[in-house]
Amino acid sequence: MSLGKKKIISTVLRYAVLILVGLPMVYPLLWMVSATFKSNTEIFSGMGLIPKTFNFDGYKNAFNDFGGNINLLKAMINTYSYVIPKVVFTIISATVTAYGFSRFKFKGRDVLFAILMSTLFLPQVVLNVPQFLLFNKLGWVDSGLYLPLIVPTLFAIDTYFVFMLIQFLRGIPVELEEAAQIDGCNVVQILVKIIVPMLKPALVSCALFQFMWSSNDFMGPLLYVSTPANYPAAIFVKLSMDADTGFEWNRVLAVSLISIIPSLVVFFLAQDTFVEGITAGGVKG
Amino acid sequence: MKKWVKRNTGLLFILPWLFGFCVFKAYPFLSSLYYSFTDFNLFKGISEYGFMNYKEIFTDKDTISSLIVTFKYAFLTVPLKLAAALFIAYILNFKIKGVNFFRTAYYIPSILGGSVAIAVLWKALFRDDGVINSMLGMFGVAGPQWLSDPDYALFIICFLRVWQFGAAMVIFLAALKGVPTELYESASVEGASKWKQFFSITIPMISPVIFYNLVTQLCQAFQEFNGPYIITQGGPRKSTMLISLMVYRSAFQQNEMGMASALAWVMFIVVMVLTVISFLSQKYWVYYSDEDGGR
DSSP, rough: OOHHHHHHHHHHHHHHHHHHHHHHHHHHHHHHHHHHHHHHHTTTOOOOOOOOOOOHHHHHHTTTTOSTOOHHHHHHHEEEEEEEHHHHHHHHHHHHHHHHHOOOOOOOHHHHHHHHHHHGOHHHHHHHHHHHHHHHHHTTTTOOOOOHHHGGGGGGOOOOHHHHHHHHHHHSSHHHHHHHHTTTOOHHHHIIIIHHHHHHHHHHHHHHHHHHHHHHHHHHHHHHHHHHHOOOOHHHHHHHHHHHHOOHHHHHHHHHHHHHHHHHHHHHSSSSHHHHHHHHTTTTT | OOHHHHHHHHHHHHHHHHHHIIIIHHHHHHHHHHHHHHHOOOTTOOOOOOSHHHHHHTHHHHHHHHHHHHHHHHHHHHHHHHHHHHHHHHHHHOOOOOHHHHHHHHHHHHTTTTTTHHHHHHHTTTTTTTTTHHHHHTTOOOOOTTTOOOTTTTHHHHHHHHHTTTTHHHHHHHHHHOOOOHHHHHHTTOOOOHHHHHHHHHHHHHHHHHHHHHHHHHHHHTTTOOOOIIIITTTSSSTTHHHHHHHHIIIIIBBHHHHHHHHHHHHHHHHHHHHHHHHHHHHHHHOGGGGSTOO
């Protein structure tokens, strides 16, 4: 076989593999979209992606109240009423912490840094019980303000983001900061005027990841939110599935799909930042 | 005073983290260890101290089977996920047209996969009359009852995680781009096959990243909760009852805080041992280029 022929064959093979593996990645999502437009009798009658007749009952019913003073729209507003504060607080607290660790020497820094890094591997499950008892004692559980979900982010509790920013700061030369110091800037001014602008790409990807993870978070609201009026989308979707299994799958799937639309929109707007962010944490260092 | 501040500016910056660490991590960590040696019940308090929770964990057949299920889950999910991620990244690293399109398609599941919505979708796909079975039906195969047969349910839960290999893939892809092409060129000149090059150049060069992915995926796998909780509730016949579900059940449904803490600690120790083993194993297979003795 000639070299040229061999090359063509291997190229074709590569595309074949990419498409073959790609199908199970994409098909479930496409099917989900199409199922929301199908009638309940059609949903489980085949694997086709195009509905025989477009049926909008799923969407109409998705916004119905189903008792308990909660509906999909309200649940989504609830979700973002703690997701957005979480994102903002995480960025601020993680930046301050990363700055302190990567730009200053002080007694005990190395020990504290080792502690910080080890919490990267600390499973949340070990902390759940005492954290719950603590928040319960403080009267924060089901308080309606989502304090157990929000307050910890004020203290850079998600180590992953601190780690990501420290990695990023390592790659930024300190000369600019030294020059600013000579010009009379104090440490806070340096942080705000020099570090933050340079960190911007990393901060954006931290914000995006925190946004996705917090919107997806199910365990947190499961433990700390029990008044139906305060349910976020994650709980609402789960309950609407439990309530209707077997009957109204187009509604259940429409509810599910609508609940992830904000995440999808954010993802498509900021795809490249995601990819950069995820590799920044993994490869450098 | 001023001098102290100057010498400890960094400490002032990390003070919020330090406070958060003490209150939200160190204190819960240690108190759950303490609770694990008690029979702490949320309503009845503590009346007994000792090793009884641990004794029960290692003698009760439900907890033993849950440990086994958790190991099965992790040891199936992590290698499959890493293999898929590396394989696809390797192919995407050839000059592929439309690489961004493929990358997006592979990446979306790992962004959305953790959500309740996707767990609901999984339940619809793998129903007895679901899409997967109608697909199999087209080939004349009668599909099993994926979610109500204890032999299959765990695989479906695993598959949900493996399906989310995109994030690991993106990390691999970046690492593959960093392997110097001269290495491949000289190997080709010497007549090494693509296969051989993959194992003797690619794998060693990206081994730090393989290691990073391995450790993070292991930590995640042992904590899996959403999938089994939403899709199978630990069933059928406890075949998907992962440890995290047991912890949740004893703490927040049975109010047995002591038992839940002990279960969580058993899991923590398992994860820690595996992480330490991974770290120690590094010297046998992970290659750090800047450790090369500075040639």
